[in-house]
Structure formats: C-alpha cells, structure tokens
Amino acid sequence: MKSLTEFFAMGGYATYVWSSYALAAVVLIWNVVQPLRRERQLLRTMGSRVQGGRRVAP
Amino acid sequence: MFERFHKFASPPHFHAFARMLSPWLFGVSALLFAAGLFGGLVYAPADYQQGESFRIIYIHVPSAWLSMFVYMVMASAGAVGLIWKVKMGDIVARACAPLGASFTFLALATGSLWGKPMWGTWWVWDARLTSELILLFLYLGYMALQSAIEDRRAAARAGAVLAIVGVVNIPIIHYSVEWWSTLHQGATITKLDRPSMDISMLIPLLGMTLAFKTLFAAVLLVRTRCEILEFEQHTNWVRELATGPEVR
Numbered sequence: 001m002k003s004l005t006e007f008f009a010m011g012g013y014a015t016y017v018w019s020s021y022a023l024a025a026v027v028l029i030w031n032v033v034q035p036l037r038r039e040r041q042l043l044r045t046m047g048s049r050v051q052g053g054r055r056v057a058p
Numbered sequence: 059m060f061e062r063f064h065k066f067a068s069p070p071h072f073h074a075f076a077r078m079l080s081p082w083l084f085g086v087s088a089l090l091f092a093a094g095l096f097g098g099l100v101y102a103p104a105d106y107q108q109g110e111s112f113r114i115i116y117i118h119v120p121s122a123w124l125s126m127f128v129y130m131v132m133a134s135a136g137a138v139g140l141i142w143k144v145k146m147g148d149i150v151a152r153a154c155a156p157l158g159a160s161f162t163f164l165a166l167a168t169g170s171l172w173g174k175p176m177w178g179t180w181w182v183w184d185a186r187l188t189s190e191l192i193l194l195f196l197y198l199g200y201m202a203l204q205s206a207i208e209d210r211r212a213a214a215r216a217g218a219v220l221a222i223v224g225v226v227n228i229p230i231i232h233y234s235v236e237w238w239s240t241l242h243q244g245a246t247i248t249k250l251d252r253p254s255m256d257i258s259m260l261i262p263l264l265g266m267t268l269a270f271k272t273l274f275a276a277v278l279l280v281r282t283r284c285e286i287l288e289f290e291q292h293t294n295w296v297r298e299l300a301t302g303p304e305v306r
Contacts, residue, residue, distance in 0.1 A: 013109065013110050013175055016171045016174060017111060017113050035277060042284060042288065
C-alpha cells in the first residue's frame, strides 16, 4: 500500500494529474448546480407573476 | 403506438417524467463516480510507460467520448424537431448544447494537461486536436444562434440545420488518428479488437465513462425541464406548477 504523500505526489506528475481532476470537479459541479438553481428561480418568478404581484419580490 | 409517443413527447408529460427520473440518475452517477475514482486513482497500477500521469485518462477519455455522444444526441433531437415538428426535439437539442460544450472543453483542457508532460507541448495543430476544437466551436456557434434569434421556433430550426451539417465532423474526430499521422495515440478500445489495456485499468475507465454518462443524462433532464418551463410559461399547467405547493 502506498503512503499518502506518495499518493499525492503522483510520481512527480502531481500538478498535471490533480489540476485535471480539479478542473473536472469544477466543471461537473457547475453543470449540476447551475440548472437546478435556474429551475428554482424560474418557478419562483413565474409563481409570483401569476399571483399578480401579491407577493413582494425579495 | 404513435399516440403513445405523442403523449410521452408532450411537454407536461415529459416534464413529469424528467422530474421522477433525474434524482435516481444523480444517485447512480454519484455511486459510479465514487467507485470509478477509487478504481482510477488507487486501484489501477501506474502505466509502465507513462507512470502516474496516465491517470488523466479517467477524466480525458470519458469527456472526449461524451463530447461526441452529446453532439449526436443534439443533432438527432434537432432533426426530430426539424422534420417531424416535435417540440420536445427542439427543447432537448437546446438543452444539450451547453453540456456538450463543457465536456468538449474538459476533453481539450485535460488533453493539454496530459500532453505537456508526455509530448512536451500543451498543443499541436494536428488532426485529432483541431477537429475536437472545431467541435467546441460548433457547440458555441449553436449556443450563439440560440441567443441571437429571439423567435424560439426559428432559433430551433437554424440550430438544427447547423447541428446536422456539423455531424460530418464526428467521423473526422473519430478516425483522425488513423487517417493522418498525429501525436495523439490510437484508440485503446475498439469494438472489433481486444482492448490494448489491462483489465485493472480498463474497469475504472468503464466505470468513469458510465458515471459521466449518467451524470449527463441527469443534468440533461434538469436542463430540459428548465427549457420546457420557459417554452410553456403561458400555459395553464406551468402556471399551476409555479403556484403549486412544491415551489419554494
């Protein structure tokens, strides 16, 4: 079993390997979060518009 | 049969279906990512030529495969919308584009991060890299068309034509490593041959590919729901949904 330091060093390729994985994490998480937030926002604005502005916009 | 399809392809039904299915896909994808990351980063041995740097493959190859797969989904959905005037086709095509662009970007960026230590350069203008870059421009062009044309039906038609013409790029990307001499290595996994990769490296790759694919499916459903809501915002069913108990 490799030690943790060895694992993070990635045989000297740490910069390339970990930046690839970090970049993927950022892109994939943004892909998930952005449309979920957009959906919630869409439903909220549509809901308040339908109710004739009875609800005060935040 | 046709009646059934039409019912399923009607926006309210598809919206309900997408709402039911997407949490399951997110769950399956998370499990596959956990297994694939463990397999790729810990379980798989280092490559005898490339050392630990080969682990970039577990991000690079799934993104690259998806960049082409998403394009085919987008072009097919666009074609369905264009030819049979199925509104859901237009909607799905539109939801695909930003996702496909992000996978293409990821494939190019991780390829660059892999190319630097292995080839000694971030970028070369060879056939594989250039055709993949063109794919990114096709996605961006499609998105630009969508935001430039106000009328959604017209935007969908123009986008579908662009997407269908751009399909010619997909076999070029796929065969580029065989047709031209290139720095990029040939295919590791083909349908006709045994993969030239050890099973302990191959299984994490298939796991990560499935993880990416299920994540794409889940996010596509969410994006499709958003597009449906915008397309149908003046219909009664959307109004009821927006004022219903589930919102806020």
